[in-house]
Amino acid sequence: MRSVGVIGLGLIGGSFARAATAAGATVVGADSCAQTRRAALEAGVVRAAYDSPSAVCGADDIFIAVPVGSVESIFADIADALSPTSVIFDGGSCKRSVISKAAEQLGDNRRRFVPSHPIAGNENSGFSASNVDLFKNCWAVLCTDGVDEEAVQVVSLAWQQVGANTVNMSAAEHDDIFAVVSHLPHLLSYALVESIRTRPDSARYLHYAASGFRDFTRVASSHPIMWRDICLANADNLLASLVRFREELDTLEGAIKDGNSVLLYERFASARQLRRDWAATLED
Amino acid sequence: MRSVGVIGLGLIGGSFARAATAAGATVVGADSCAQTRRAALEAGVVRAAYDSPSAVCGADDIFIAVPVGSVESIFADIADALSPTSVIFDGGSCKRSVISKAAEQLGDNRRRFVPSHPIAGNENSGFSASNVDLFKNCWAVLCTDGVDEEAVQVVSLAWQQVGANTVNMSAAEHDDIFAVVSHLPHLLSYALVESIRTRPDSARYLHYAASGFRDFTRVASSHPIMWRDICLANADNLLASLVRFREELDTLEGAIKDGNSVLLYERFASARQLRRDWAATLED
Structure with a gap:
């Protein structure tokens, strides 16, 4: 089982952390909100929780679950801390913009960034709304153009392990x-x-x-x-x-x-x- | 307990018939669809079911539950068959048009017609979608301008007996x-x-x-x-x-x-x- 770093412990990131932990993965998290970090630690959903996104870059797989307008700054934060074997993926609801920011910010690591989007969620938000079953039977769309085959396999498996069905399509x-x-x-x-x-x-x-x-x-x-x-x-x-x-x-x-x-x-x-x-x- | 004639045994009329029967009223129904009449009889929701709306006019209270565009023809059908003590009410989602047709078609009986609208329902339709609890805790709006006080009391009670809370407002x-x-x-x-x-x-x-x-x-x-x-x-x-x-x-x-x-x-x-x-x- 690979280790997972989740950046953003809201509805999507929190639910992913819960489901990955339940599936046996070692999960660490990053969130700018101290209250959220405390709640995630107390719930046993993450082994450690940090303020800084780059602090979770030691994990095998790094899942970015922040609003799409904030993904660029996360990329900038983590770019230098990524190991050459890290696989990175996101959960944003728009894919072209995220891919464009990845190309600008991630350099060679772009090939191990797998743009993805779980078709799950609801009108609630924050860690308190997260639940272990959020991704059960949902689609997880992957946009695999220009991505290393091995990274695609890792991220496909990660989504499947939390209950999602993966499908590939272009960002457009x-x-x-x-x-x-x-x-x-x-x-x-x-x-x-x-x-x-x-x-x-x-x-x-x-x-x-x-x-x-x-x-x-x-x-x-x-x-x-x-x-x-x-x-x-x-x-x-x-x-x-x-x-x-x-x-x-x-x-x-x-x-x-x-x-x-x-x-x-x-x-x-x-x-x-x-x-x-x-x-x-x-x-x- | 007064007797009730329900014209139109769809989602609204069928649910009203179910709830009125459950509350102890004697209910008869009218519907142009033979299959609907049979279903309502077999469900024990009405004592008798007729094709013609005027056939239920012997009841104390007459509830019209058809699309608002069909209310005028129902008024025309029943106008001559109404007894001088009948109380009539409808369940349409628009009230001004129904009131205007009542004034045209019902003559003196207009004063015993209580325009009403239960704020209940769903995307399903037909008798098969009806249920005894549809009106539980819903609003039933009454438009009582120009209506006999006694008729208003009768219809208010009828809605309360199927679980609705009545409120009075103008049709406008x-x-x-x-x-x-x-x-x-x-x-x-x-x-x-x-x-x-x-x-x-x-x-x-x-x-x-x-x-x-x-x-x-x-x-x-x-x-x-x-x-x-x-x-x-x-x-x-x-x-x-x-x-x-x-x-x-x-x-x-x-x-x-x-x-x-x-x-x-x-x-x-x-x-x-x-x-x-x-x-x-x-x-x-």
């Missing part, structure tokens, strides 16, 4: 897909909540909000730094998916204005069918 | 509030799903959709006739809430284009705080 494809199915819904959910918050009488509305609102806005409870960074790092894809969404919204708005009941029915029925077919695949 | 206030916290999220969710469905390679995207997408799009699985009718019946409020949403979306889109990380963070952090405060009220 990754960033396109997740703009559409994840980043855009988050942006729309934040926008809906803000469009209510900024009403002078928002409490009157929220008093009667029910389960539809609850589920639609769950992701608007997500970590604002993480999502700010994602929106900026994947801006081109996110803006393109927003253009497409606006076209559809324009169609529906026009149908409502025109009283076009046939068109409205057709769109709602098509959407329902697709959503039901998709949900059925989850149950397989 | 109702339609404004639910445009914002319910109808708009449904429209946005349908639009997001359609913006993916209409991509030639939609399956590639959906393959990696996860829990954020699942919750955001749950309401896009809702009944297309019901939601077509709601969007058209509450068009003015829905379009106004959409204008406000678009302003907020424009702000966020502009911040992404400009790389305005401060503004993005502020909006996301505000939204998260409001959503968390709201969620905390659910737990009280």
Whole structure:
């Protein structure tokens, strides 16, 4: 079993540390928050916890689990401390930006950096939200272009050991897909909540909000730094998916204005069918 | 215990019939679908089930649970069959349109029609989705302007007996509030799903959709006739809430284009705080 250094002990890093420890790995952690380090030590999730990211660079595998806007500074911190055999991977929700920063900061170590993204998480954040089962049966996307084959094997195994199923795709494809199915819904959910918050009488509305609102806005409870960074790092894809969404919204708005009941029915029925077919695949 | 006639034995009507029967009422039902009538009879939820809405007009209380676009034809069907003591109420998600049709169709019986709306339901539909607990602890909004006091008392009690908490508000206030916290999220969710469905390679995207997408799009699985009718019946409020949403979306889109990380963070952090405060009220 290889040793693991986890940089950032929040929801993702904390859950990875828990699952890796449970799988038998020796795990050390780094986090800038003293309270988080204490909590992780007390939970027995890490053997040691440090303030400085470079302090965990003695581990065989180094997992970076910080908001994508902070990955560059982590790379800069650890670059000189990496051993020539370290394998590095991250968990960020955007891959092109992280790869570009790795090329700038990691030098030759770039070939042992495996960009990855576990499709797991929820609206909570911080070590207190972490759990050992977070990655059970989720996808872990790997972007292996230009990466040493051995490093890919190590990181694939690491994800599998915490319960994830690995899949390989290009960073461009990754960033396109997740703009559409994840980043855009988050942006729309934040926008809906803000469009209510900024009403002078928002409490009157929220008093009667029910389960539809609850589920639609769950992701608007997500970590604002993480999502700010994602929106900026994947801006081109996110803006393109927003253009497409606006076209559809324009169609529906026009149908409502025109009283076009046939068109409205057709769109709602098509959407329902697709959503039901998709949900059925989850149950397989 | 008064007798109840339920017109429309879908999710709402079927659940009401189940809960009223469980509370000891004698319930008869009407539904245009023979299979639904058979299912409701076999489940012991109604003593008798008819094709024609007017066939249940011998009951003391008559609950109309059909899509809001069909309420007018139900009114027309039952108008002549109503007894001078019948109390009538509905469960539609828009109240002004239903009240206007009642004034046109019900004549003097309008004073014994209590417009109401249980804030309950989910993305499923039909009698098979009904359950006895659907209204437990939900709000039932009553719009009592111009309604006989005795009829209001009867309908308030009917909702309380199935577990709901009643609240009185004007139809205008109702339609404004639910445009914002319910109808708009449904429209946005349908639009997001359609913006993916209409991509030639939609399956590639959906393959990696996860829990954020699942919750955001749950309401896009809702009944297309019901939601077509709601969007058209509450068009003015829905379009106004959409204008406000678009302003907020424009702000966020502009911040992404400009790389305005401060503004993005502020909006996301505000939204998260409001959503968390709201969620905390659910737990009280």
